[in-house]
Amino acid sequence: DRTFKWAYFVDDDAYIRTNALEHALDSQQPEGEHGVLFSNLGCAAHGKCHGMCCGGGYAASFNALTEAVGDSPENFLQKQMNYCSDCERWADIALTQVYKEQGTEMKPLAGLNGWKLSKSNFDKSLQVGQPEPLMYHYIGSWNQMDMLHRLFHPTPGQATASADADTQTRRCVEYRGNKQCAVSATAADSPWNP
Numbered sequence: 001d002r003t004f005k006w007a008y009f010v011d012d013d014a015y016i017r018t019n020a021l022e023h024a025l026d027s028q029q030p031e032g033e034h035g036v037l038f039s040n041l042g043c044a045a046h047g048k049c050h051g052m053c054c055g056g057g058y059a060a061s062f063n064a065l066t067e068a069v070g071d072s073p074e075n076f077l078q079k080q081m082n083y084c085s086d087c088e089r090w091a092d093i094a095l096t097q098v099y100k101e102q103g104t105e106m107k108p109l110a111g112l113n114g115w116k117l118s119k120s121n122f123d124k125s126l127q128v129g130q131p132e133p134l135m136y137h138y139i140g141s142w143n144q145m146d147m148l149h150r151l152f153h154p155t156p157g158q159a160t161a162s163a164d165a166d167t168q169t170r171r172c173v174e175y176r177g178n179k180q181c182a183v184s185a186t187a188a189d190s191p192w193n194p
Contacts, residue, residue: 007065010057015148015191016135024109024134025059034102035064038109049087051096052106055137056114058092060099067102113137119170122192126175136191143182143189151180170194 006025010016025038039058044050052058060068069076076098083094096106110131116138117125125133139145150158151173171190172181182190 002062005062006059007062008057008059009054010135011055011137013140014057014135014137015139015145016057017133017152020111020132021059021134024111024132028107031061031063032105033063034067034104035061035099036105036107037061037064037096037099038107040112040114041106041108043090043093045088045090045093046086049083049090049093049097051087051093051100053114054092054095056109056112056135057137059109060104064099064102064104067104068099109134111135117192119190119192119194123173126173139191141188143184144191147180147182147189148191151175151178154178 008016008021008025028036028038037052037058037060039052039054040056041052042050043053079098079101080091080094083097084091087093087097099106111134113125113133113136117136124130136148139148152175170185172179174180184190185194187194
């Protein structure tokens with residue numbers, strides 16, 4: 001469907017701010033003939049397979065997908081599997097090689113938090129002047145998802161968290177004046193590494 005400009009691929013244990021991601025992609029420069037991918041870059045295998053670190057997912061333009069997949073999803077998959085053996089079985093790095101072979105342009109996209117952040121880095125990701133947070137990876141529990149949803153999508157009448165100083169330091173974060181706290185400081189309840 002050519003009405004779609006982008007497809008975003010991500011693991012199922014991620015919290016995605018869909019409106020922020022859509023805005024970030026819409027603000028990008030027009031793509032080239034072979035398309036463009038946006039992701040976290042810098043992963044490598046064997047020192048020769050350089051590519052995407054897909055914990056943060058990746059956005060592929062329409063041209064990137066049609067160039068890579070072409071008329072044969074089977075050939076696309078076979079190419080990726082062949083690269084997997086060369087790239088230590090890292091599927092994201094192998095997939096990068098397929099896109100590179102097609103001439104797809106690779107660009108970083110700030111705000112894709114593909115690794116679980118420390119509490120201090122999580123706090124930093126929410127500060128004014130930092131790239132808008134687009135997603136957080138390794139969000140595996142209801143309490144983590146709920147806390148992020150309360151933080152980024154406050155509802156009218158939603159209480160702003162209040163807690164003692166120690167609790168605020170370990171369990172609470174603030175985004176645009178909305179302070180929310182994790183249910184506990186454990187890894188299962190916090191969307192950051194305690």
